[in-house]
Amino acid sequence: MEYHEMGDIFVCKAGRILWRVGTKHEKSKTGFVSEKAMYRCESCEGCPYKQNCTKAKGNKTLAISHKFKELRAESLENITTEFGKQLRMNRSIQAEGVFGVLKQDHDFRRFLCRGKNNIKTEFLLLGLAYNIKKLFAKISENRLGISLFELKTA
Known part of the structure; x- marks a missing residue:
């Protein structure tokens, strides 16, 4: 799927457009409320990719959290900088060993x-x-x- 920010649409492999049809709010077990944009294909009839693309009997529906995608990109950017690499390296040296000791030596499992x-x-x-x-x-x-x-x- 290819996202086009200009028209707020997705274009599938077959070149068909998934239009934004609404917004859905989901609440997780922890109480966090996420906002997802809902997209639906104009028509999946006769599409050669439909069997691999969706299990739906009708048209393909897609739910995307744009905020999550932004945060994920920011996170990836943070951990790939030199400072981020240092932090990851030091974490593996400092914290992971402690968790290993607590689990193995202290038999702390739950x-x-x-x-x-x-x-x-x-x-x-x-x-x-x-x-x-x-x-x-x-x-x-x-x-x-x-x-x-x-x-x-x-």
């Missing part, structure tokens, strides 16, 4: 609670425990130059 606030709290406690364990390891190995107990002298 949250015990339900609800956003409870999950935030549980994840906060998990992160706090991870950081305390990491700090303890550094102190025990004397990598910070401090010790847990006052050193005794003879």
